[in-house]
Amino acid sequence: MSIDTETAARVAKLARIKVEEDALPALAQEFNTILGFIEQLNEVDVENVEPMVSVEPMRLKRRVDGVTDGDQQDKVLSNAPDAREGFFAVPKVVE
Amino acid sequence: MSDLTKMKVAEARDALRTGEVTSVELTQACLDAIDAADALGAFVHKTPDKALDMAHAADVRIKDGAAPAMCGIPMGIKDLFCTKGVASQAGSGILNGFIPEYESTVTTQLFDAGAVMLGKLNMDEFAMGSSNETSVYGNAVNPWRAGNDDAALTPGGSSGGSASAVAADLCLAATGTDTGGSIRQPAAFAGITGIKPTYGRCSRWGIVAFASSLDQAGPMTKDVRDAAIVLQAMCGHDPKDSTSADLAVPDFEAALTGDIRGKTIGIPREYRMEGMPDEIEALWAQGREMLQDAGAKIVDISLPHTKYALPAYYVIAPAEASSNLARYDGVRYGHRAKLSQGDGITEMYENTRAEGFGAEVQRRVMIGTYVLSAGFYDAYYNRARKVRTLIKQDFEQVFAEGVDAILTPATPSAAFPLGMEMDDPVQMYLNDVFTVTVSLAGLPGISVPAGLDKQGLPLGLQLIGRPWEEGDLLNTAYALERAAGFVAKPTKWW
Numbered sequence: 225m226s227i228d229t230e231t232a233a234r235v236a237k238l239a240r241i242k243v244e245e246d247a248l249p250a251l252a253q254e255f256n257t258i259l260g261f262i263e264q265l266n267e268v269d270v271e272n273v274e275p276m277v278s279v280e281p282m283r284l285k286r287r288v289d290g291v292t293d294g295d296q297q298d299k300v301l302s303n304a305p306d307a308r309e310g311f312f313a314v315p316k317v318v319e
Numbered sequence: 320m321s322d323l324t325k326m327k328v329a330e331a332r333d334a335l336r337t338g339e340v341t342s343v344e345l346t347q348a349c350l351d352a353i354d355a356a357d358a359l360g361a362f363v364h365k366t367p368d369k370a371l372d373m374a375h376a377a378d379v380r381i382k383d384g385a386a387p388a389m390c391g392i393p394m395g396i397k398d399l400f401c402t403k404g405v406a407s408q409a410g411s412g413i414l415n416g417f418i419p420e421y422e423s424t425v426t427t428q429l430f431d432a433g434a435v436m437l438g439k440l441n442m443d444e445f446a447m448g449s450s451n452e453t454s455v456y457g458n459a460v461n462p463w464r465a466g467n468d469d470a471a472l473t474p475g476g477s478s479g480g481s482a483s484a485v486a487a488d489l490c491l492a493a494t495g496t497d498t499g500g501s502i503r504q505p506a507a508f509a510g511i512t513g514i515k516p517t518y519g520r521c522s523r524w525g526i527v528a529f530a531s532s533l534d535q536a537g538p539m540t541k542d543v544r545d546a547a548i549v550l551q552a553m554c555g556h557d558p559k560d561s562t563s564a565d566l567a568v569p570d571f572e573a574a575l576t577g578d579i580r581g582k583t584i585g586i587p588r589e590y591r592m593e594g595m596p597d598e599i600e601a602l603w604a605q606g607r608e609m610l611q612d613a614g615a616k617i618v619d620i621s622l623p624h625t626k627y628a629l630p631a632y633y634v635i636a637p638a639e640a641s642s643n644l645a646r647y648d649g650v651r652y653g654h655r656a657k658l659s660q661g662d663g664i665t666e667m668y669e670n671t672r673a674e675g676f677g678a679e680v681q682r683r684v685m686i687g688t689y690v691l692s693a694g695f696y697d698a699y700y701n702r703a704r705k706v707r708t709l710i711k712q713d714f715e716q717v718f719a720e721g722v723d724a725i726l727t728p729a730t731p732s733a734a735f736p737l738g739m740e741m742d743d744p745v746q747m748y749l750n751d752v753f754t755v756t757v758s759l760a761g762l763p764g765i766s767v768p769a770g771l772d773k774q775g776l777p778l779g780l781q782l783i784g785r786p787w788e789e790g791d792l793l794n795t796a797y798a799l800e801r802a803a804g805f806v807a808k809p810t811k812w813w
Binding site: 227231232235236237238239240241242243251254255257258259261262263264265266267268270273274275276277278279280282284285287296299300302303304305306312314315316317 | 517518558564565629631645648654666669670682689692704706711760761786
């Protein structure tokens, strides 16, 4: 499978990473190198093999569905690039 | 005074109790060594005031008696661990200025036990790299040099700063994390010991996530006994990480008897790689002999899916990374790009991530996005997860046949010069060829320094253990360490 610049642009968009137009051919080339390496997996017979979900066969712990934390608005916002009036601030998203 | 930093954890623990030395003295000696070692690029955020406060408190506690083993031991902490009130950037520009309001579970346990934090250690960005060259802080440098050549060598990665700091005696021990080999490969490159425990042994809470089904914390230390002591303090169930195992943590140090008579050690034929240097082949054969001489039974084994581990890893790890790193959006923490007139939220996300992430992280996030995208999910991601099942079954098979531990080389080469492999991502990925299988199978693995190559650079051997049998694995490693008698230290040039 070969990745063209159009696919590279689509992947960049999906990943929400800005890639300049002139950098796309090199990016597509890198993807092709890495995917070429990954293609080796096609040699393996995976018929009737279950995909791994959990590496150690453990049942995930459950916890009581209760409030254990809260009232930390200042701490939650302390690292925000832009916080106003107790909220995270972002550019306008609704016209 | 400078010899104090050369102490091992076990020695310091004992000396602190006899009153031969105080934690403040030890800590100050490390802080002085750190200040004189900026050329190594190991410590990227120094916390001398915090360290001395912690050391004072530890001295009081030791004097009162009944202090835990780690009390008063000065350590370096990998930048991947969130440390309350201290910059924690995961080696990334996108977390520039991030000061956590909370403490990771592993560092909480260490500090509750009285360990002293000297500062944060350099690493590859988001732990993605094998040479510490993807760090926003710049390179960490290996204290070892090849013969009389003064070319700077990589300390390995991603825990490169941890490896460099421990090898150069800037701290007594360090924390590392390992997703595909990030503790074991740098430990081998720097001539120190590093163990990745079984997946689920250490809580991942508060450790910046890379690939959640693979990430594990572990110690990087000057010998196997220290690895046992520090690992002990790092392990244990944590309700805040639902994948952390609710199992009792045995006394790892007590397991170190050095007696491995009757143990069965497997030698996997698939680890004999084409083009592997003769010296590594020879070291591996020596390791086999050492364990045999110590009374172990050596058997040749086969792990048939070994060659598919790296390609499977380079689907699974980027897939998980693309999901985990979606949180870096410029809204809640870290870097946000400056917006131009008319820019909306999509431009804010795209520019923030383009500016904040380095090239390797961008590459992996995008590969992960691709293998998870509609139409490719089955062909790549599900296939890789099936191959992962087969890789784990390979190990289960040999363990069921009675193998107690598996001996392999730790790395396919000694430390290489900085800059040498940065142009070719796939070549860089090959560094993890011997360690990544263990990560995919969730098993404990330890790298033990076992010899020097002809340029005088350290080489490591890896031992792989059964799940949850870190004590037994450490004991086998201890026997190997005693037989190898590795005592070489880098000549100080920094």
